[in-house]
Amino acid sequence: MRMRKKKNLIPRLDTVSERFADTPEDLRARIGSKPVWVELGCGMGSFLSQSAKRDPDVFFVGFERVREAIVVAAERAETDNIAFVTRDAAELDAWFEQGSVKRFFIHFCDPWHKARHAKRRLTHRDFLRKYAALLTKDGELVMKTDDTQLFEFTVGELTEEGWHITSLSTDWHNDSTRGADEPMTEYESKFSLRGQAINRLAARFTAR
Numbered sequence: 001m002r003m004r005k006k007k008n009l010i011p012r013l014d015t016v017s018e019r020f021a022d023t024p025e026d027l028r029a030r031i032g033s034k035p036v037w038v039e040l041g042c043g044m045g046s047f048l049s050q051s052a053k054r055d056p057d058v059f060f061v062g063f064e065r066v067r068e069a070i071v072v073a074a075e076r077a078e079t080d081n082i083a084f085v086t087r088d089a090a091e092l093d094a095w096f097e098q099g100s101v102k103r104f105f106i107h108f109c110d111p112w113h114k115a116r117h118a119k120r121r122l123t124h125r126d127f128l129r130k131y132a133a134l135l136t137k138d139g140e141l142v143m144k145t146d147d148t149q150l151f152e153f154t155v156g157e158l159t160e161e162g163w164h165i166t167s168l169s170t171d172w173h174n175d176s177t178r179g180a181d182e183p184m185t186e187y188e189s190k191f192s193l194r195g196q197a198i199n200r201l202a203a204r205f206t207a208r
Helices: 009-015 024-031 046-054 067-076 089-095 115-120 125-134 148-160 186-193
Strands: 036-040 059-063 082-085 101-107 135-145 163-169 199-205
Touching: 009 067, 024 059, 024 082, 024 089, 036 046, 036 089, 046 059, 046 067, 046 082, 046 186, 067 082, 089 125, 101 125, 125 135, 125 148, 125 199, 135 148, 148 163, 148 199
Parallel strands: 036 059, 036 101, 059 082, 101 135
Antiparallel strands: 135 199, 163 199
C-alpha cells in the first residue's frame, strides 16, 4: 500500500498508542479467552473496526507494516476487542501460539506478479504452513482479491498444501450463494462501486 507520508504521523500514533500491542505477551493479555480473528495487511482498518462492533465476543488483531495506514485504523477503532501490530506477517508465529487463531483474513494483498517474488505473496505455501500451524482445528482462512492471477495461484497453493476450500466465488458481490453481508475493506468498496468482480474463498486445513 503506497500512501503519502503524514507530517503529523508521530503525534497521531501517540494519541492512539493504547490500541497497539508492543509485545506478544501484551497481545495475549489483551485477548484473554476470546476467540481470535486476524487480518493480515489491515490497511486503514475499515473491515476490522466494523467487525469488532458486530462481534464483541471476538478479539480482532490487525497486522500492518505501513504506519500511515495503521494510524487511521487505530483511530477508527471504537471498541476494546481490537488491537494492532506493526509487524510483518512473516513474524506471525512469534505473536501467536499454535492452534490459537480462529480465523485469518487476507484482503486485497499485494499480488507480487513477478515469479521471483512469489514467496512474498501472503498465500504462498510458506505462509500457508504458518497459518495451518496457528489455526484452531476448526479454524478458517478467508481471502478476497480483485486479482485473478493471484486468486488462481492461491487456489493452487491451497490444494497442494492439503487445504479444503469450503467456498469459492469469482464474483462475490453477485453470487447467489452469498450469505449475510460482511464488512468491506476500503479497496472492496472502491472496486464494487466500479462494478469490478471480487474473488473470494474460504478454506480449512485438513491434512493434520
